[in-house]
Amino acid sequence: MTVGEVKNMIRIANAGGYWGDDPYALRRQVCGPLNLDYISIDFLAEITMSILQKQRQKDPKLGYAGDFVTQLAPLLKTCKDRGIKIITNAGGVNPRACADALFELARKEGVDLRVAIVEGDDIAERLPQLVKQPGCAMKNMETGEDFDGVLSRVLSANVYFGAMPVVEALRSKPDIVICGRVTDTGITLAAMIHEFGWKADDYDKLSHGIVAGHIIECGAQATGGNFTDWKKVQSFEDVGFPILECSPDGSFIVTKHPGSGGLVSVQTLREQLLYEMGHPQSYITPDVIADFTTIALAQAGDDRVRVSGVKGRPPTDLLKVSVAYADGYKANGTLIVSGPDARAKAEVFSKIMWQKLSAELTRAGLPPCRKTMTEYIGDDSTHRALAPAHAAKEVLVRFGALADEKASLQVFRKILPSLILSGPSGVAVTGGAPSISDVVSYWPALIPQEVALARVWVGEVKVNRPDPCSVAQSSELAWPKTGGSAEITVAPSDPHRLNPTATGKTRKLPLWAIAHARSGDKGDTANIGLIGRSPECYAWLRENVSAELVKNWFASICQGQVTRHVVPNLWALNFLLEETLDGGGTMSLCIDAQGKTLSQALLRCEMEIPLGLFASIDTLHAASNSEIFVTASFPGV
Numbered sequence: 001m002t003v004g005e006v007k008n009m010i011r012i013a014n015a016g017g018y019w020g021d022d023p024y025a026l027r028r029q030v031c032g033p034l035n036l037d038y039i040s041i042d043f044l045a046e047i048t049m050s051i052l053q054k055q056r057q058k059d060p061k062l063g064y065a066g067d068f069v070t071q072l073a074p075l076l077k078t079c080k081d082r083g084i085k086i087i088t089n090a091g092g093v094n095p096r097a098c099a100d101a102l103f104e105l106a107r108k109e110g111v112d113l114r115v116a117i118v119e120g121d122d123i124a125e126r127l128p129q130l131v132k133q134p135g136c137a138m139k140n141m142e143t144g145e146d147f148d149g150v151l152s153r154v155l156s157a158n159v160y161f162g163a164m165p166v167v168e169a170l171r172s173k174p175d176i177v178i179c180g181r182v183t184d185t186g187i188t189l190a191a192m193i194h195e196f197g198w199k200a201d202d203y204d205k206l207s208h209g210i211v212a213g214h215i216i217e218c219g220a221q222a223t224g225g226n227f228t229d230w231k232k233v234q235s236f237e238d239v240g241f242p243i244l245e246c247s248p249d250g251s252f253i254v255t256k257h258p259g260s261g262g263l264v265s266v267q268t269l270r271e272q273l274l275y276e277m278g279h280p281q282s283y284i285t286p287d288v289i290a291d292f293t294t295i296a297l298a299q300a301g302d303d304r305v306r307v308s309g310v311k312g313r314p315p316t317d318l319l320k321v322s323v324a325y326a327d328g329y330k331a332n333g334t335l336i337v338s339g340p341d342a343r344a345k346a347e348v349f350s351k352i353m354w355q356k357l358s359a360e361l362t363r364a365g366l367p368p369c370r371k372t373m374t375e376y377i378g379d380d381s382t383h384r385a386l387a388p389a390h391a392a393k394e395v396l397v398r399f400g401a402l403a404d405e406k407a408s409l410q411v412f413r414k415i416l417p418s419l420i421l422s423g424p425s426g427v428a429v430t431g432g433a434p435s436i437s438d439v440v441s442y443w444p445a446l447i448p449q450e451v452a453l454a455r456v457w458v459g460e461v462k463v464n465r466p467d468p469c470s471v472a473q474s475s476e477l478a479w480p481k482t483g484g485s486a487e488i489t490v491a492p493s494d495p496h497r498l499n500p501t502a503t504g505k506t507r508k509l510p511l512w513a514i515a516h517a518r519s520g521d522k523g524d525t526a527n528i529g530l531i532g533r534s535p536e537c538y539a540w541l542r543e544n545v546s547a548e549l550v551k552n553w554f555a556s557i558c559q560g561q562v563t564r565h566v567v568p569n570l571w572a573l574n575f576l577l578e579e580t581l582d583g584g585g586t587m588s589l590c591i592d593a594q595g596k597t598l599s600q601a602l603l604r605c606e607m608e609i610p611l612g613l614f615a616s617i618d619t620l621h622a623a624s625n626s627e628i629f630v631t632a633s634f635p636g637v
Helices: 025-031 046-058 066-082 095-109 124-130 164-170 186-196 203-216 266-274 342-364 406-418 535-544 547-553 598-603 611-616 626-633
Strands: 010-014 038-041 085-088 113-119 154-159 176-179 243-246 252-255 289-291 296-299 305-308 311-313 318-338 371-377 394-403 436-448 455-462 465-473 506-510 515-522 525-532 562-567 572-577 606-610
Touching: 010 186, 010 203, 025 038, 025 066, 038 186, 046 154, 046 318, 046 436, 066 085, 066 095, 085 164, 085 186, 095 113, 095 176, 095 455, 113 164, 124 154, 164 176, 164 186, 164 455, 176 186, 186 203, 186 243, 203 243, 203 252, 203 266, 203 289, 203 305, 203 311, 266 296, 266 305, 266 515, 266 525, 266 572, 318 342, 318 406, 342 371, 342 394, 342 406, 394 406, 406 436, 515 598, 525 535, 525 598, 535 572, 535 606, 535 611, 547 562, 547 572, 547 598, 606 611
Parallel strands: 010 038, 038 085, 085 176, 113 176
Antiparallel strands: 010 243, 113 455, 154 318, 243 252, 252 305, 289 311, 296 305, 318 394, 318 436, 371 394, 455 465, 506 606, 515 525, 525 572, 562 572
């Protein structure tokens, strides 16, 4: 390839969607049959930053995702030999320390290594001065609350950079790019910008890169993991993590290594595209605002899906800040209660627990817990009132408490094991006194992009020169002003009309008969993407599954309002359920604090569904006679 020539295609693979993901995914991606150009690995979540910050406070050599170095150790030479570049946010709150660990690894393996670092996102120490500047009040972007009461309790504060600093880092031809808080999509988009020479205002192309990053950022969740129709996945053994085959025009193929487990289909990608979606027409990043209602998907072979048609518009001139702050303490503990009458016994234990705790706190002169919760796992802990009535054979009773003072929870943790022999019969010990953990809450805010600029540092170690040296030092990188807006003024095009077959004979069936779904979280708001199994099914869902219906269905779970957005091109509805996750993050006492089970809860909702819709579903199990298909698929209904 001559200088300046653009490649016709590059492959970008993902090898992890969160800290704690499959530790062998990187090995399978590096050693698989397809030749890769880049691998992106996402380690960070809002709560992860505060954990890493605590590690760095104890040891200045920590504060990054050490698992990355461990996973890379046996593969470093192979990556070099195959020319695979790695881009990751494993740097956490200490990218320099992560680079030092990589240099040490390179010396041990006798490998020349060049590492670029993107830094400048950590603004925690600057906050007291920053909040005095115009436009930096740090009001909570979701609730509008003032920042004053939070400032003294800040544990970490990081700006979300986009792809542009990573592009700058790639210009120095590193083997690895280590980032702090760069957007999940940015570490994928950057490789496409760098290789294809896209400009900062090529908004449609950039939007393709954002969609590509969103699809692969959660690893195997795009290739059959966490999939509604999990029985269609032939094997979950060695699930193939996603691989992108990207073209200069922005379009790309999503696939995986041949022979690996999992599944890549239009259906699996629709679910991932709806994951953690807000307004589908405004997927906001520092690089571009992508319109997810313009995405076109097409099956392009076994385990191959083509993505194209994505439109974008200028980003705003603001950057998001993720602040983690100390917000008290919490503890969770369990008892397992056997039958008969398991639920009735469990409820008695709950009553005893909270009565004893209240009395002992009063006696000790300690403040009451801020909130408490009992969950009956095996009965209704995830879906609560939505669970059908049944006689549980056994129940794992989960007690949770959140308090401002640790001393209040010291009382809680001592009372719980004392219940074992002082209540109803048939209790099994499940661990004794629970541990107490810090509560770290999440505070999102916006600041002008010019007050937080990225920096890029490049260093290398060579076999014939064992000490790493700085080979390049860039100045601070400024974003171009765009004046972009996230406001939506035009509704998405929706060509799907209600089919006459959707008005005939009906039968009461669960929604999963004509839909699949995916749910996620952002703070205390859960999102549920409800996806029709055909355009006709989508049109029926659009006309019959309203925000009001969803609010009523989740009445025992959702305490706030429900908003509905249509995503016609994905045959989907996206519901935002506010005040649903008990505060979200580590503040939540719920067993499902991230709302992962809520999609299945909505699919359980039974409605009078027209039998004629089943003829429109493209499935190997569908019969030409819809009534036969329903009878076979839902016996007893």
